[in-house]
Amino acid sequence: MLRWMSAGESHGRALVGILDGLPAGIKITTATVQNYLAARRAGYGRGARQKFEQDKAQMVGGVIRGVTTGAPIALIIENSEWPKWETVMSPDPVSAQALTIDAGKGDEREIARNKPLTRPRPGHADFAGMLAYDLNDARPVLERASARETAMRVGLGAFAQEFLKQAAGIELVSYVSSIGKASLAAKHPIPTVEEAALLADNPVRCPDPQVSKEMIAQIDGAQQNGDTIGGTVEVAAYAVPVGLGSHVQADRRLDARIAGALMSIPSVKTVKIGDGTQPYLLGSEAHDEIIRGQTGEITRTSNHAGGIEGGMSNGQIVRVSCEFKPISTVPRALSTVDLANGTPCQAIHQRSDTCAVVPGAVIAQAQVALVLADALLEHVGGYSLEQVRENLRAYRQRVEARV
Structure with a gap:
């Protein structure tokens, strides 16, 4: 079983991630992980933060001389902005006076940075988090709920994607x-x-x-109006073997696992497998008929199901999509209530992107890769890359003999 977890705050010292259960023998370097992280920072509509936030990754466990050992992967992504935040985000107590002065750099923004955040932003976790965790300040909530955490998902997803490619020839496109x-x-x-x-x-x-130009125009229009905008991303996984996932329990269904992973991404509100429900089609049109191809192989007339039927991959391209709502931190701040005194006010506004759909595609690709890697290991097993390859080879031979 593949397990992953992250820790750390948006403006904290670093993000920390653990990926447990990855086999030994996978070739990967720090540069490889950096390349995946760089893709997340790219895209039209990003804010100024991406220009000075550098995702510097460090592999501190589970990899020796460019090869995984089978031990848990331990990954750290440093926050290059930490010096600006080390007072307000200090893990140890600081004096009240320290929170009322600037950081000694002549930057008045340091004062605002240290003030309690009591005006929850609509669309964020601020309101529910402050009440659920009995907090007087939204800082602890927004720091962890921030999409900054997705950098670690992409970092850990880099390992999953390299494993899928090296073990099974599975490659993903978003x-x-x-x-x-x-x-x-x-x-x-x-x-x-x-x-x-x-x-x-x-x-x-x-x-x-042509559609790219239209998308850019949509982003420009939102930015000029002091607004944000959302959109849809798709992920396609090629060469996924038939039979990953299972029909026997709800939590083992491949589509349910992928949907849960994608829905956990901040701002994602809908997930679709393949073409979704297609309410405009009749059953005779909506399903992918099974036929013999010209060379005798079993194939399909279509792929409306997105490569998943009955909770299992069916040998077709696995295709999923998810929709990102517009970013909640809207430049023209929305109405809220100050939880410090109960009075109506405008929500706090911190710097934000106009559109985060483009990096959303990279994040979604990482999430799908992690789920597929887990499902592959669940099905064929193996403590080393070569064992996984041998087990998968034997399984594929059995499938080919059947069909």
Whole structure:
């Protein structure tokens, strides 16, 4: 079983992550992890924070000389902005006076940085978190609920993606299918693995040049109006073996596991497997008929199901999508109530992106990879990369003999 967990705050010293259960023998370097993290920081519509926040990753456990050992992966992503926050975010007590003066750099923003945050922002975890955890300040809530935490998901997802590729030839591609009112056509072809580099170079990670321009215009319009905007991302996984996941228990269903992982990403409000429910189609049209291909292989006439049927992968491309709501920290601050005195006011506004859909695709890809890696290990097992390969090879031979 593959298990992963993160710790750390948005403006804390660092994010910390653990990935337990990964086999020995996977080749990976710090530079590889950095490349995945760099993709998360890219994209049109990002704010100024991405220009000075550097995701410096350190592998501090589970990897020796570029190869995983089978021990838990321990990853640290340092916060380059920590010196500005070490007073207000100090794990040890600080004097009241220290929170009323600037940081000694002549920057008055340091004073505001240290003030209690008592005006919860609509759309964030602030309101519920302050009440649930009996807090007088939203700082402890927003620091952990921040999407900054997703940097660690991408970091750990880098290990999962390298494992899937090296063990089973499984590769993932993520792209943006809509931003605001700009959207790819419903039947637009799924980008291939070979097109991944082109997607990474596109400012909105969209495979259609014309739609890309429309997406950029949507982001520009929102920014000019002091607003934020959301959209949809899709993830496609190629070469996923048939039979990952299970129908026998709800928590083992592959679609349920993927949906839960994607829904856990901040700002995600809907998840769809394949084409979803397709209420406009009849049953005779909505399902993927099983046929013999020209070379005798079993294939499908379509892939409406997104490669998953009955909670298990069916051998087709696994295709999932999720929708990101507009970022909750809106520049033209929304109405709220100050929980310090109960009076109506405007919500606090901290710097934010206009659109985080593009990095959302990278985050979603990491989440899907972690779930698929877990499902693959659950099905074939193995403490080393070679054992996983041998077990998978034997399983595939059995499947081929059956079909």
